[in-house]
Amino acid sequence: MNHRLNLLVVALGLLISSGISGCAKRTAAAVQTAPTPVAVSQPIKQSISDFADFTSRTAAVDSVEIRARVGGYLEKINFKEGMLVKKGDVLFEIDPRPYQAQVDFAKAQLAANEAVLVKAKADNVRNKGLAQKNPGVVTQQDLDQYQAAEDQATANVGTAKATLETNELNLGYTKVISPIDGRASRFDLTVGNLVQLDTTMLTTVVSVDPMYAYADIDERTVLYIRELIREGKAKSARDVDLHVHLALAHDQGFPREGIVNFVDNQVNPRTGTLRVRAVFPNKDQFLTPGLFSRVRIPIGEPHEAILITDRAIDTDQGQKIVYVVDKDNKVVSRPVKLGANHDGLRVIDSGLTVDDHVIVNGLQRVRPGVTVDPKMVEMPGANGLAAKSKGIPESKPAEDQPADK
Secondary structure (H helix, E strand, O other), X not given: XXXXXXXXXXXXXXXHHHHHHHHXXXXXXXXXXXXXXXXXXXXXXXXXXXXXXEEEEEEEOOEEEEEOOXXXXXXXXXXXXXXXXXXXXXXXXXXXXXXXXXHHHHHHHHHHHHHHHHHHHHHHHHHHHHHHHOOOOOOHHHHHHHHHHHHHHHHHHHHHHHHHHHHHHHHHHOEEEOOOOEXXXXXXXXXXXXXXXXXXXXXXXXOOOOEEEEEEEEHHHHHHHHHHHHOOOOOOOOOOOOEEEEEEOOOOOOOEEEEEEEEOOOOEOOOOEEEEEEEEOOOOOOOOXXXXXXXXXXXXXXXXXXXXXXXXXXXXXXXXXXXXXXXXXXXXXXXXXXXXXXXXXXXXXXXXOOOOOEEEEOHHHOOOOOEEEEEEOOOOOHHHHHHHHHOOXXXXXXXXXXXXX
């Protein structure tokens, strides 16, 4: 009896386990047959240019150290520290009274010499007339002396005029003017201090518009650019206006546009870099000399490129990949070579075509070979292409520049 009961229990257990296993298989099969919903987009094709980014420093186009051209005691200061000044504005005034006295003395000397000249001329003319009317009345030696006296008086008048002009210049130099338009720094001396001729620096003035930015290009990039120029794929900044873009430390993108106006004639052997200078408009006076900045320099001619969003990029054992959906709605893994980030999208140098359907949302739920339910959407970040109108250049990094991955 017990043996039959045991057999019955075993048989019931086998039936129950078989039923559970069958249900599990049917459930798994049901799960596998339900396609995973994903969002897909087609890559964007756009004309872009290669670029390279370099650190730079802004600098004033004109920078002047204001020094006095005469000595004396400082009498007036006619500007506020840090204010904008115009060319010709009187910034400082040195006590003019000693120089005014020298001018008055020189004028008096000039008048005296002119009076002597008038008498010398009259004597010379009169004696020459007598010699012509009555030969022998005036000796030749006397005539020579009268002529010499006139010549000496003429020279003395010239010397007096030069002395007067010098003293008038010195009097004018007591008013220290700004030679350029720009922003003045602080004044180093206050009223009452002694100013030394050509020695004492009173302040500095720097121009504000436009503004320079100096960048140093590494030797490798210099050689790469020259190869492109030799092959006719790029033009030298010495021959054409090369438009570049500037970004300050807080900027997103490169909002300021300028032109390269100087390329040095040799590579610095100590740093292995070539200095380049670009000039940027600064009508809003936001740029200040000495700011840390970045300059984006285009390299080569524009060309077509494929761009996708960064969120579509995955990594498989160190290899960058994207998932695409084929014509059967199955997921396929594609290895890709990445380029630069451009207007919020990533340049794909190889591995994709514009006809591919790239999974841009739901990557964590898919794997190669899985059937999915794709829904076509606009490429995320595509609106960033409009940033070009805000001054961000169409660009991609040069081949020898590491891409931002």
